[in-house]
Amino acid sequence: MLELVTIKQTKEELGKWCKLQRDRFELSQQELADQLGISRYTIQKFESGRNSTIDTVLKIAHHFEDLEKFYNGVKSYNEQNTNRSLY
Amino acid sequence: MLELVTIKQTKEELGKWCKLQRDRFELSQQELADQLGISRYTIQKFESGRNSTIDTVLKIAHHFEDLEKFYNGVKSYNEQNTNRSLY
DNA sequence: TATATTTGTTTATTATAACATACATTATGC
DNA sequence: GCATAATGTATGTTATAATAAACAAATATA
Numbered sequence: 001m002l003e004l005v006t007i008k009q010t011k012e013e014l015g016k017w018c019k020l021q022r023d024r025f026e027l028s029q030q031e032l033a034d035q036l037g038i039s040r041y042t043i044q045k046f047e048s049g050r051n052s053t054i055d056t057v058l059k060i061a062h063h064f065e066d067l068e069k070f071y072n073g074v075k076s077y078n079e080q081n082t083n084r085s086l087y
Numbered sequence: 088m089l090e091l092v093t094i095k096q097t098k099e100e101l102g103k104w105c106k107l108q109r110d111r112f113e114l115s116q117q118e119l120a121d122q123l124g125i126s127r128y129t130i131q132k133f134e135s136g137r138n139s140t141i142d143t144v145l146k147i148a149h150h151f152e153d154l155e156k157f158y159n160g161v162k163s164y165n166e167q168n169t170n171r172s173l174y
Numbered sequence: 175t176a177t178a179t180t181t182g183t184t185t186a187t188t189a190t191a192a193c194a195t196a197c198a199t200t201a202t203g204c
Numbered sequence: 205g206c207a208t209a210a211t212g213t214a215t216g217t218t219a220t221a222a223t224a225a226a227c228a229a230a231t232a233t234a
Contacts, residue, residue, distance in 0.1 A: 007145040014141070028210060039193050044212070053191065053221080054101070055138050058094040115180060126223050131182070140191080140221065 012049035014057065019047050021064040025071075036063055099136035101144065106134050108151040112158075123150055 022032055029047070033040040036059045046052045046060065109119055116134070120127040123146045133139045133147065 051142050053138050
């Protein structure tokens with residue numbers, strides 16, 4: 001049964017994705033770890049493609065989803081309110 | 088930051104999904120475990136929504152993907168060859 | 175009903191994910 | 205250049221995922 005994508009590759013891609021999101025939101029490993037209430041080591045391990053738990057994956061995924069929503073929310077608010085006088 | 092879907096719920100849904108796939112392919116926990124080279128206890132824990140590792144999730148997911156492909160392959164082969172004489 | 179299979183659960187053990195901390199190396203800013 | 209921050213690694217410890225085995229309860233099968 002040919003496996004086009006290996007488990008190892010998937011974990012590596014998950015790690016890269018985390019790093020990309022972290023860069024996008026300008027967060028250091030330590031900041032992300034603090035925001036999630038987990039250790040920097042866990043982030044480090046995840047980003048380098050090592051094995052982790054579902055909890056870790058979902059904490060990270062949810063967090064970036066939330067950041068995305070928050071960012072979009074603020075952006076659309078700003079867009080609606082540009083060119084509107086503050087007085 | 089409102090979390091519409093909790094991590095707990097996601098793990099529970101993952102567990103239900105595994106059970107559904109297993110029923111679909113008529114596999115017992117033991118059979119699935121054997122095919123994946125992991126213990127039945129790990130399957131049991133995963134299906135009951137407990138925390139697991141990425142490896143476990145991906146092993147299970149890949150396996151059912153493969154079974155799906157295999158099933159579809161055999162099905163389409165059979166469809167192409169029905170009504171064709173064996174002689 | 176009786177038997178066999180499957181599943182949920184427990185116990186003891188092993189492997190390893192996660193933590194805390196420190197330190198060296200590598201960017202980044204002044 | 206230097207100083208600061210960020211990252212990669214290492215060490216020792218703790219928590220827990222995973223294993224192996226056994227057993228009872230629930231389900232399916234004869």
